[in-house]
Amino acid sequence: MSDALPERDADKALAGEYALGLLPPDEAVAFEARLASEPQLRALYADWAEDLARLTDRIDPVAPPPQIWAGTEERLFGSRGRVRPSAAWSGGWLGTLMGGITATVLVLALIVGADLMQRGPSGPSDPAYVAELVSEERNLILFAAYDAQQGTLFVERQSGAPAQNRTLELWLIAGSDAPVSLGVLPDARAGVIDIPEALRPRLEGAALAVSDEPEGGSPTGAPTGAVLAVAQITNT
Amino acid sequence: MGDRRAFAALYQATSAKLFGICLRVLQDRSEAEDVLQDVYVKIWRNAGQYQVNGLSPMTWLITIARNASIDRLRRRRAMSGDSDGADLQADPAPGPEARAMAASDSARLTGCLGELDERHAQAVKGAYLDGETYADLAVRFDVPLNTMRTWLRRSLLKLRECLSR
Numbered sequence: 001m002s003d004a005l006p007e008r009d010a011d012k013a014l015a016g017e018y019a020l021g022l023l024p025p026d027e028a029v030a031f032e033a034r035l036a037s038e039p040q041l042r043a044l045y046a047d048w049a050e051d052l053a054r055l056t057d058r059i060d061p062v063a064p065p066p067q068i069w070a071g072t073e074e075r076l077f078g079s080r081g082r083v084r085p086s087a088a089w090s091g092g093w094l095g096t097l098m099g100g101i102t103a104t105v106l107v108l109a110l111i112v113g114a115d116l117m118q119r120g121p122s123g124p125s126d127p128a129y130v131a132e133l134v135s136e137e138r139n140l141i142l143f144a145a146y147d148a149q150q151g152t153l154f155v156e157r158q159s160g161a162p163a164q165n166r167t168l169e170l171w172l173i174a175g176s177d178a179p180v181s182l183g184v185l186p187d188a189r190a191g192v193i194d195i196p197e198a199l200r201p202r203l204e205g206a207a208l209a210v211s212d213e214p215e216g217g218s219p220t221g222a223p224t225g226a227v228l229a230v231a232q233i234t235n236t
Numbered sequence: 237m238g239d240r241r242a243f244a245a246l247y248q249a250t251s252a253k254l255f256g257i258c259l260r261v262l263q264d265r266s267e268a269e270d271v272l273q274d275v276y277v278k279i280w281r282n283a284g285q286y287q288v289n290g291l292s293p294m295t296w297l298i299t300i301a302r303n304a305s306i307d308r309l310r311r312r313r314a315m316s317g318d319s320d321g322a323d324l325q326a327d328p329a330p331g332p333e334a335r336a337m338a339a340s341d342s343a344r345l346t347g348c349l350g351e352l353d354e355r356h357a358q359a360v361k362g363a364y365l366d367g368e369t370y371a372d373l374a375v376r377f378d379v380p381l382n383t384m385r386t387w388l389r390r391s392l393l394k395l396r397e398c399l400s401r
Contacts, residue, residue, distance in 0.1 A: 009393055016392035020363040021306055022370055022385075046290040050341075051399050053295040055364050056302065057342040059260045061252035064272055068255075069247055072276045077240070 012044055019048035124154055127236055131208045133229035135160065140228050142185075144170075144208055151200055153182065156190040162212070169213045171223060172199060173230070174206040184217040185210070207232050243280055250294075251276070254301040261305035261365060271308050275301045306367035313367075348398035356391035359384075 005013060017023050018031045034041055124147035133142040140160030146153050155170065162168045162185075170193065171179035183193050195203070211218070212225035254275055258268035278300055291299065349357040355377055362368040368376070374384040 005389070005393070012396050013389040013392045016396065017389065020360065021303065021367065022363050022388070042290055047396070047399075049291050049299050050295050051345055052360075052364050053298045053302075054342045054345040055361060056253075056257050056260075056298055059253075059256045061256045062259055063252045064255040064269065068251070068269055068272055069244075072247070072273050075273065075277055076280055 011041060015041060015044035016048045019045060019052055124150070124152075127154070129203055129233045130236055131231045131233045133208060133210050133231040135229040140168075140210070142168075142210055142229065144233075146195070146203060146233070148200075151195050151197065153193045153195050154190070155185060155193060157185065165215055166225070167213050167215050167217055168228070169211050169217050169223070171209040171211065172202065172206055173209055174202040179209060179223055181218065181221065182208075184213065203233055204235070205233070243276075246279075247276060250297055254297060257298060257301045258305045261302065261367065262309055267308060267312070268305070271304050272301070275304050278304065302364070309367045310369075344399065348395055351398055352391050352394060356387060359388055360391070360395070 014023075014027075014031060018028060023031060031041075035045060124145055126147075127145035128148035129146040131144045133144065134140070138159075141158040143156045143158055144153055153170075157168075168185040170182040170185060172182050173179050180199060182195065182199075185191065185193075207230055209223070209227050209230040211223040211227045213223070214225075218224045251272065255268060255272050258271045258275070259265065262268045262271065279297065282300075349360065352360070359368070359373050359377070362373065362376070370381055370385050370388075373388070374381040377384065379387070
């Protein structure tokens with residue numbers, strides 16, 4: 001640029017131009033490259049993005065037609081099941097509230113989820129118990145590690161996947177009791193399952209099993225499909 | 237499935253706001269519908285990158301919607317050879333209600349824009365909400381492009397200084 005601004009000021013103006021979408025393409029690319037490595041520049045950009053977003057405050061919300069959600073789901077998830085946006089949130093004071101504060105919480109929930117999907121969670125560094133579930137033909141291998149402090153079970157699908165339109169469900173078998181569902185395994189390769197407090201003391205010496213179930217898990221509360229693998233939980 | 241439920245709830249809570257933005261920028265319902273779908277696909281796919289950019293969640297969503305709409309608008313203008321932004325509409329002046337929100341961020345921005353030369357404030361809004369480029373702005377204010385850019389950069393610094401006060 002021809003106007004000689006001190007460097008810090010030049011960056012402030014540059015970050016504003018970038019946030020407004022005014023930079024010529026080559027300068028925008030160069031700016032993005034710097035963003036990746038310069039936290040100070042990121043902060044300058046974030047300030048502009050926050051402040052300029054206020055220009056949308058007076059734009060009236062308009063409910064999009066319902067087919068937009070259906071189309072979005074179709075593009076992202078194909079025809080595998082549908083999640084209906086909860087009707088409870090669609091109007092009234094709750095809707096207003098959701099549009100404000102709670103949206104933040106939801107973005108964070110989504111981010112935590114998506115983050116896990118992308119990078120995958122890691123297992124506890126010091127698990128109390130572990131189990132390795134291997135199916136007879138070794139086409140499904142699950143590794144499970146229990147974090148006693150968090151009360152969570154980390155589960156990693158090391159090989160295999162559920163059959164099409166089916167889910168894998170994890171069961172706790174303690175002594176001679178009937179299997180208790182620990183939940184369906186996440187679509188992602190690895191995930192974390194919260195173990196209800198009442199079940200935690202029952203893990204020691206118990207077995208884990210994984211069964212093939214319809215989408216959403218067993219409708220009866222007991223395994224309905226084939227039990228693919230069973231393994232003893234062992235102390236570390 | 238937990239993520240998908242959160243995503244559905246997020247859509248429910250934010251889609252009207254983001255659709256309003258797409259409509260405002262694009263002034264075309266069917267284009268706005270297309271873009272809104274792209275926006276949520278992006279949100280789902282990029283959620284993992286969110287944490288590094290330092291934006292608040294709502295700003296992140298608004299920025300994705302605004303940028304996607306501006307991209308579409310510019311593509312449309314490029315295809316129709318309409319580069320002078322003839323379909324711009326003036327932003328309505330802030331009503332008494334907006335002025336009364338003295339404590340809000342929105343009022344802070346409005347106040348700081350009010351400290352700029354009126355034309356420069358229009359240029360900032362035109363770039364953000366109507367996707368005007370330096371070339372568009374230079375035509376609109378009838379100044380050479382470089383002059384336009386020098387002007388606007390100075391105004392941005394003034395604006396930043398006011399917003400940081």
